[in-house]
Amino acid sequence: MNNLVSNIYKKDFVTAFEGDQSGNTRPRQTPGALYSKAVPTPVSDPALLAWSDELAAELGMGKPASEDAIDILAGNFITSTMYPYAACYAGHQFGHWAGQLGDGRAITLGEWIDAKGESWELQLKGAGPTAYSRRADGRAVLRSSLREYLMSEAMFYLGVPTTRALSLVTTGDQVLRDMFYDGHPEHEPGAIVLRVAPSFLRFGSFELLAARQETENLKKLTDWTIERFYPHITGENKYLQWYKEVVERTAVMIVEWLRVGFVHGVMNTDNMSILGLTIDYGPYSFVDDYDPEFTPNTTDLPGRRYAFGRQASVAKWNLSCLASAIAPLFEGTDQLVEALDGYDSTFWNKYTAMMADKLGLDSLRPEDSSLISMIEKAMIAIKPDMTIFYQLLITLPSALSDANEIIDCFKESFYKEPSAEASELLVLFVRQYLERMKTNTCSREESERKMRASNPRFVLRNYLLHEAIQDLGRGNNTLFLRLQEAIRNPYSDRFDQFFVRRPDWAGQAAGCSMLSCSS
Numbered sequence: 166m167n168n169l170v171s172n173i174y175k176k177d178f179v180t181a182f183e184g185d186q187s188g189n190t191r192p193r194q195t196p197g198a199l200y201s202k203a204v205p206t207p208v209s210d211p212a213l214l215a216w217s218d219e220l221a222a223e224l225g226m227g228k229p230a231s232e233d234a235i236d237i238l239a240g241n242f243i244t245s246t247m248y249p250y251a252a253c254y255a256g257h258q259f260g261h262w263a264g265q266l267g268d269g270r271a272i273t274l275g276e277w278i279d280a281k282g283e284s285w286e287l288q289l290k291g292a293g294p295t296a297y298s299r300r301a302d303g304r305a306v307l308r309s310s311l312r313e314y315l316m317s318e319a320m321f322y323l324g325v326p327t328t329r330a331l332s333l334v335t336t337g338d339q340v341l342r343d344m345f346y347d348g349h350p351e352h353e354p355g356a357i358v359l360r361v362a363p364s365f366l367r368f369g370s371f372e373l374l375a376a377r378q379e380t381e382n383l384k385k386l387t388d389w390t391i392e393r394f395y396p397h398i399t400g401e402n403k404y405l406q407w408y409k410e411v412v413e414r415t416a417v418m419i420v421e422w423l424r425v426g427f428v429h430g431v432m433n434t435d436n437m438s439i440l441g442l443t444i445d446y447g448p449y450s451f452v453d454d455y456d457p458e459f460t461p462n463t464t465d466l467p468g469r470r471y472a473f474g475r476q477a478s479v480a481k482w483n484l485s486c487l488a489s490a491i492a493p494l495f496e497g498t499d500q501l502v503e504a505l506d507g508y509d510s511t512f513w514n515k516y517t518a519m520m521a522d523k524l525g526l527d528s529l530r531p532e533d534s535s536l537i538s539m540i541e542k543a544m545i546a547i548k549p550d551m552t553i554f555y556q557l558l559i560t561l562p563s564a565l566s567d568a569n570e571i572i573d574c575f576k577e578s579f580y581k582e583p584s585a586e587a588s589e590l591l592v593l594f595v596r597q598y599l600e601r602m603k604t605n606t607c608s609r610e611e612s613e614r615k616m617r618a619s620n621p622r623f624v625l626r627n628y629l630l631h632e633a634i635q636d637l638g639r640g641n642n643t644l645f646l647r648l649q650e651a652i653r654n655p656y657s658d659r660f661d662q663f664f665v666r667r668p669d670w671a672g673q674a675a676g677c678s679m680l681s682c683s684s
Contacts (some may be wrong), residue, residue, distance in 0.1 A: 166226050166227040167225055167226060168226070168227045168228060168229075168230070168231075168234060168511050169226065169229060169234045169237045169238070170228075170231060170233045170234055170237065170244060171243070171244075172226075173246050173265075174244065174246040174248075174274065174276060174277065174287075175275060175276035175277075175284060176246075176248040176275055176276065176280060177249075177276060177393075178199075178200070178250075178273075178276070178286075179200060179248050179250055180391055180672075181385075181661065182199040182200070182382070182389075183197055183199065183200060183382075184196055184200040184201060184202065184250060184657070185198040185201035185202065185296065187201075187202065187404055188202045188203070188504045189201075189296065190203055190204065190293075190294045190296055190303075190476070191296065191299055191316060191603050192294075192297065192299050192300070193296055194265055194297060194503075194597075195253055195296060195580050196377060196379075196517075197253065197377075197379065197382070198251055198253055198388065199253055199370070199374075199382065199684060200250040200251060200619040201250060201251050201253065201267075201294065201295060201296040201297070202248070202249065202250050202454060202666065203240075203249055203250055203251040203268075203272050203293075203294075204243065204249055204295050205241070205243070205249060205292035206240065206242065206292065206293030206303070206337070207238025207239075207241045207293065208239050208240065208241060208335040208336035208337060208338050208355065208670075209336065209338050210336070210337025210338075210355070211235055211236060211238070211239030211241060211334050211335070211336055211337065211357075212235070212334065212335050212337070213219060213238065213332065213333075213334055214333045214335050214356070214533050215314055215332065215333040215429075215559075215645075216228055216331070216332050216333075217318055217329070217330065217331050217332070218230040219653070220318070220329050220330075220361065221231060221331060222227040223231055223279065223509065224277055224279050224285060224331075224361070225280045226277070226331075227277050229332075232305065234504050235334065236356065237287075237333045238332045238359055239276070239292075239336060239357055240289050240293060240296070241420065241577075242273065243274070243531075244499060246275065247274045247275040247276075248275060249272050249273065249274055250272065250273055250316060251267055251268035251269075251271065251272055251273070251295035251549060252267060252268050252271075252324055252365065252370070252525045252640050253267040253268075253296075253332075254266055254267055254367055254369035254370040254372070254373050254435055255369045255373035255376055255435065256367070256368070256369035256372060256433050256434040256435025257372070257433060257434045257483070257486055258434075258435070259370075259433065259464070259468075259470055260302055260434040260470060260482075261434075262376075263433075264375060264376070264608040265297070266297065266369060266435050267295070267296070267297025267298060267301060267379075268295055268297055269294075269297045269298040269301050269366075270290060270292075270293075270294075270295070270298065270301065270302075270303040270304065271288050271290045271292075271295075271360070271367070271378060272288065272289050272292045272293070272295060273288045273289075274278050274287045274495075275287060277361075284343030284363060284364070284393075285361050285362070285363060286361070286362055286365055286543075287331075287359060287360075287361060288359070288360045288361070288362075289358070289359055289360075289620065290305055290310070290357065290359075290360055291304050291305025291306075291310060291336075291355065291357040291358065291394050292355060292357055292360045293354070293653075294343040296428040296519055299659040302340070302341075304336075304338075304355055304499060305340070305355065305356060305357065305358070306340050306342055306354065306355060306356065306674060307335060307353065307354040307356040307637065308344075308352040308353060308356065308636065308676070309447070309632050310333055310356035310357065310358045310578075311333060311356070311630065311633065311634055311637070311645070312446060312449075312630055313322035313330060313358050313360075313446040314330040314332075314333040314358050315330075315625060315630065315633075315648060315649070315652060316446045316449060317330035317358075317360070317400070317446060318330055318652055318653075319327050319624075319625040319652035319655070320427070320443055321620055322652055322653050322654070322655055323425050323451040323624075323655050324421065325355055325418070325421040325422065325424075325425060325427065325443060326414070326417065326418045326440075326441055326443060327363040327442055327443040328360055328361065328365070328438070328442050328443065328524045329362065330358050330359065330360055330361065332358070332663070333356060333357075333358055334356060334357045334358075335354060335355070335356050335394070336355035336356060336357060336418050336443040337356065338354075338355040339352040339353065339354065339356075340351075340352065340353055340354070340355040340367060340529060340558055342424050344349060344675070344676075344681055345463060345675070345681050346463075346464075346681060348559070350669065352652075354638070357388075359363075360472070361539050362415060362438075362440070362442060362444070362478045362549060362673035363440060364390075364393075364437070364438075364440060364514075365396060365436055365440060365444065366386075366390060366438070366439040367434070367435050367436065367438060367442070367444070368388065368435070368437040368439065368483055368484075368487045368490070369433075369434050369437075369492055370385070370439065371383065371386065371439075371487060371490040371577070372434060372486060372487070372489075372490040373435060373509050374386060374490070374491075375489070375491070375493060376490075377605045378456055380493050381613075381665070383490070383491070383494065384494055387404060387407070387494060387498070390407075390439060391403055391404075391407050394439075394440060394565045395407055399464070400408065404491065404495065404553070405495075405500050405501070405504060408487070408488065408491065408504050408506045408545045409507065410437060411441065411484070412484055412504060412507060412508050412511065412553025413441075413511055413635060414440065414485075414504065415441050415480050415484060416477075416480070416508055416511045416512040417441060417478075417513055417515060418441045418443060419476055419512065420440070420512065420515045420519050421481045422443070422476060423476070423477070423516065423519070423670070424472075424519050424523065424619065424623065425451070425452045425454075425471075425624060426452035426455075426551045427443075427449065427450075427451055428449060428450050428451070428452060428459060428460065428461055428471070428472070428473045428476070428550065429443070429449055429471065430447060430449045430460065430461045430462040430465065430471055430680070431446035431447050431448060431462055431464070431465070431471060431474065431682060432444070432470075432471045432479045432483065433482070434486045434487070435515040436482045437480075437483050437487075438462060438465075439540065440542075441611060444563075444637055445528075447462075447680075447682050448461050448462040448464070448465075448679075448680035448681060448682055449461060449680075450626075450680070451551075451552070451579075451624040451625065451626055451627070452473055452551045452625050453550055453551070453626065453666070454548040454549065454550060454667075455544040455545065455547075455548050455549055455550075455551045455554070455582045456473065456545070456548055457472065457473050457474025457475075457545065458472050458473070458474065459472055459473045460472040460473070461678075461679060462679070462680065462681070462682065463679045463680065463681045464653055464682050465528075473537065475502060475656065477512055477516075480508075480512075481505070481508045481509070481512075482602070484505055484508060485505055485654070488501045488504070488505050501518075508632060509622065517529055517533070517534060519619070520537045520556055521537075521618070522615050522618070523547035523551065523555060523616065523619045524536070524540070524558070524598065524612060525559070525602070525605075525612035525615050525616040526586075526601070526602075526605065526612075526618070527605040527606045527611075527612070528606075533601070536594070536597060536601055536635035539593065539594040539597060539598075540594050540598070540657050541591070542590055543587070543590040543591045543593075543594045543644065546583070546584070546590050546591075546624060547579065547587045547588075547590075547591055548580060548581075549575060549578035549579055549580070550578045550580065550666045550667070552620075552621060552624050553577055553666065554575060554578040554624070555616075556574050556576055556620060556622055556664075557577060557622040558620075559572055559576060559613055559617060559620065560601075561595070562574070562601075562603065563599060563609070565595065566586060566596065568588070568589075568592045571591065571595045571596075572588050572591065574595075576590065577666075578666070580666060580667075617656060618656065620656075621655040621656055621657055622653045622655065622656060622657065622660075622661075623651050623652075623654070623656075623657070623660050623663055623664065624655065625648065625651075626663075626667060627671070627676070627677045627678070627680070628667055628668065628674070628677045629644070629663065630648075631671070631674065631676045631677045632644055633645045633648055634676070647660075651663060
């Protein structure tokens with residue numbers, strides 16, 4: 166296995182494109198540059214808090230065994246083959262053009278090549294200021310870093326396309342943060358996450374070049390992206406085929422979010438991966454009580470643009486921004502518009518197939534769309550705990566008919582007693598569902614297997630993260646270590662200590678129910 170210190174790092178991106186080589190981290194515009202050199206700012210007392218053995222094994226990387234290795238994870242040591250930089254990109258934030266953005270607190274160290282010859286970008290988040298930090302310090306606090314480290318890995322084990330997290334390091338330094346932007350900043354412990362992905366390129370990377378009318382750079386970046394990450398796409402029509410695949414990958418990602426009840430919280434175009442990966446974990450949450458209007462992001466109120474039930478439509482809007490950005494590469498826009506319009510059928514086909522698996526149906530029949538609509542209406546009316554509700558559905562007795570018995574079967578998932586109207590919707594769904602299950606061509610065991618594979622039993626709830634952060638502040642890492650085990654087994658009943666509804670106190674607690682973009 167290679168180690169962090171002696172490994173030879175690639176720097177294909179900075180070799181291929183023009184960048185600002187000055188190393189100056191003064192916030193500024195960088196026209197013509199796709200990145201700016203940014204050497205991490207040293208921290209006082211780095212310590213390794215968490216390490217993903219599984220990801221390291223996949224990369225062919227040994228666990229840090231020296232002070233130099235931990236210093237790399239903290240940004241205190243740069244090897245001779247690394248070229249640290251911050252990427253430059255732009256984006257639409259909450260539906261409005263924000264202009265140049267860029268990595269304000271993320272610094273890429275280099276590209277790690279694994280045993281299969283595949284390239285992985287290693288990126289420190291929280292390692293100090295860059296040319297794109299604007300008025301910020303480029304640092305991250307333990308609160309947000311722990312959330313990103315755990316959720317990146319949790320999503321991977323749930324089977325959701327995602328960037329990964331290799332390590333979590335505490336810095337020994339305090340960072341000043343105004344968590345809720347209310348004029349009451351406080352000092353918090355600093356930390357740094359090492360993020361890993363084939364690439365952190367975003368929709369906003371292409372939007373930047375289009376906005377600057379740097380058409381040659383736009384073409385060069387698109388060609389490079391296709392050649393490197395979509396090598397199967399060739400020929401005269403490659404730009405259109407590539408865009409269609411980005412559309413499909415994005416639709417797949419959103420369907421997977423909805424399957425597990427994940428809400429990203431800040432789906433700006435600069436937070437949309439060109440590879441269809443979940444990227445930039447900030448004010449995210451899993452759905453507890455089912456509500457399509459739920460958003461965990463205080464900045465997203467009152468419009469709720471990025472609410473749970475709106476993520477699919479926002480993804481299409483973001484894809485339209487990408488289409489506009491790459492339009493200069495086409496003679497006309499008709500083909501791009503047609504490809505974008507294809508998102509709807511792609512999304513709904515994948516969504517209904519996903520729901521069929523969650524319900525344990527043998528196949529998707531035309532009449533099943535009404536069943537899927539019925540469960541959606543019932544859950545909106547009752548607002549049960551999404552994770553627990555679907556687990557109870559797996560073990561639902563097949564001979565149920567009495568209305569009170571049906572309601573009792575789901576009582577464990579209720580946050581409040583359902584109204585008569587809501588109860589009627591649930592009973593109506595269950596009766597039709599059980600009739601549909603009788604026509605399944607597969608066995609009950611096969612149906613349950615499909616449901617258990619599609620419905621997680623453990624999700625990383627915000628209140629658990631909040632408690633783990635609080636405990637670490639008191640010097641207790643027991644819950645943090647337990648959560649690291651649980652995220653690797655989300656479809657197992659091994660961690661049923663967490664198979665409970667969100668406690669009442671967490672419904673309004675700071676850092677549990679709502680979070681800011683600094684979370």
